[in-house]
Amino acid sequence: MSSSRFKENIEKITGHLRNRSIPYAIIGAFALGHYGLPRYTADIDLISEEKFRKQISDVMKQLGYNCFQDTDSFAQFDSDQKDLWNIDFLFVYTNDGKSMIQNSIEVENEPTGKHPVIQPSDYIILKIMAIANNPGRIHRDAADIIYLLRLDTKQMIPKPFNRIEKDRVFQFAERFKQVQLVKDIFEKAEKQDSFNWKI
Numbered sequence: 001m002s003s004s005r006f007k008e009n010i011e012k013i014t015g016h017l018r019n020r021s022i023p024y025a026i027i028g029a030f031a032l033g034h035y036g037l038p039r040y041t042a043d044i045d046l047i048s049e050e051k052f053r054k055q056i057s058d059v060m061k062q063l064g065y066n067c068f069q070d071t072d073s074f075a076q077f078d079s080d081q082k083d084l085w086n087i088d089f090l091f092v093y094t095n096d097g098k099s100m101i102q103n104s105i106e107v108e109n110e111p112t113g114k115h116p117v118i119q120p121s122d123y124i125i126l127k128i129m130a131i132a133n134n135p136g137r138i139h140r141d142a143a144d145i146i147y148l149l150r151l152d153t154k155q156m157i158p159k160p161f162n163r164i165e166k167d168r169v170f171q172f173a174e175r176f177k178q179v180q181l182v183k184d185i186f187e188k189a190e191k192q193d194s195f196n197w198k199i
Contacts, residue, residue: 005083010044011113013087016059017048024048025104025116027090027126034107034117035157037147043076043086047101047118047126050091060087090126096172100126105160120148120157121165125172132176142185149189 017024026034028045048056053075057067064084065077077087092098104116118126127141151157152164166186173182 006085007111007113009084010115013059013063014046014115016063017056020052020055020059022048022052022055023098023101025101025118026112027118027123028088030112031117031123032144032148033111034109035120035123035148035161036151037144043088045088045090047090047092047097049098049101050093053089053091056089107160117161119162120152121162121168124148124164124169128169128173128176128178128182131181132178138181142181142188145185146189149186153189 014024024046026045027047028043029039030044032039050073057075060067060077064081065079065087067075067077069076073091073093075089075091077089078084092100100118100122101116103122104118106114106116108114124145127145131138131141148157149164155163157163170179170182173179
């Protein structure tokens with residue numbers, strides 16, 4: 001898909017969300033790209049509130065998407081149309097989850113257009129949660145966190161994003177019982193040794 005077609009698709013989806021006053025923010029690989037670490041991805045990841053799930057599902061069906069996976073906090077949409085990317089929604093219930101959307105920063109770049117993007121600390125917290133739910137993700141997700149921590153150390157994460165809030169990350173690590181893992185990740189980032197990552 002061309003970059004212009006991709007941008008047109010995501011803006012069509014988010015335009016419907018905005019028209020319905022449905023809060024959302026970009027997470028996943030496209031958020032990582034906004035922080036300065038572009039990575040190829042085959043889908044678009046968005047976060048929104050659980051109470052808007054039905055409205056979002058209706059919007060996606062209206063735009064030609066089918067829901068092929070639907071869990072308590074996650075929904076994945078694809079389409080038979082080859083020019084439509086897969087769209088994944090993470091749904092949040094708690095005030096902590098909602099604050100990730102509220103604290104997102106609206107930024108603009110060529111591939112996606114202008115959209116709210118979650119803060120780097122929230123990106124790390126979501127990665128920790130993903131590892132806790134699926135330990136098989138640890139190698140890829142830990143590597144992403146390490147590279148992001150390195151960017152933060154070098155003050156290379158672009159403004160207006162905030163610096164990584166280490167204390168807040170560890171609060172969530174404790175909640176998800178991942179404190180030792182997060183300590184190891186922070187130490188790896190400090191040692192500049194992510195390419196030899198071992199568990």
